[in-house]
Amino acid sequence: MITGKTKLLGVIGHPVEHSLSPVMHNAAIAELGLDYVYLPFPIEPENLEAAIALLANIGVVGFSVTIPHKQAIIPLLSAISPVAQAIGAVNTVTRKDNQWVGTNTDIEGFISPLQTIYKQDWSQKTAVILGNGGAARAVVAGCHQLGFAEIHVVGRNVQRLEEFRRSWENSPIAENLQVHIWDNLAKLIPQADLLVNTTPIGMYPQVNESPLSADELANLQAGAIAYDLIYIPQPTQFLQKAQQQGAIAIDGLEMLVQQGVAALKIWLQQDHIPVDVMRQALQQHLGL
DSSP, rough: OOTTOOEEEEEEEEOOOTOOOOHHHHHHHHTOOOOOEEEEEEEEGGGGHHHHHHHTTEEEEEEETTTOEEEEETGGGSSOOOHHHHEEEEOOEEEEEEEEEEEEHHHHHHHHHHHTTOOOOOOEEEEEEEOOSHHHHHHHHHHHHHTEEEEEESSSSHHHHHHHHHTTSSEEEGGTTEEEEEEGGHHHHHGOOOOEOSSSOOOTTTOOOSSSSSSTTTOOOOOOEEEEOOOOOSSSSHHHHHHTTEEEEEHHHHHHHHHHHHHHHHHTTTTTOOHHHHHHHHHHHOOO
């Protein structure tokens, strides 16, 4: 029952109609019996600043941030956490003392399945990351936290890649991080123990696209982990092609769940979040 007292949470992005966050967050809220509702807010980039002010004015207590706002929102916040500062991207915003405060729960979301399902010693392993946007920053930090020996980031824009590399110069991550233009992928893919797609290529509604062709994935070692941060469709073309090479596939659904759990802990000030209920709500919604 939504009333005038119901507290508002939500997700901002563009596009946002595909987002599954409302499904899982509202399932958790219902399970906990709390008077909150979680809504999607489609916000175009040019309207971001006005929208953030409006969300404050209508009493929103917290919101998730998705593509393309994870970096652009930072100057509009009063404070960001050290982890968000290190990543240079925000995915979770909370209203505190009449100010917006940002953090990033994507690291927790990303590493969770790698820590729980595929427990390994990552210290001799190589990660290859496709893309160099806000999501890639969380993945780089997550790979460093897991202890990867080498972290390779691949992008198409030389200037942005160099900016990406320089942004980590004062961090211990710099020792393990290398950046490459897309043309170098052929020599990187055979080395990859973990291959991560952080680009939006293959995401709904462009469900027939993949950041890599079958030919480009032909040299991926059997038993490597292919991880796509995209969660609609399931599986993506990228994961289908990787699985055909004998790779283990992880889709973005578990990352979505785990980063959402971390966000709800912040917003609701509760440690016990019904993660199974969130996962089941998503699986049921997707017909899995």
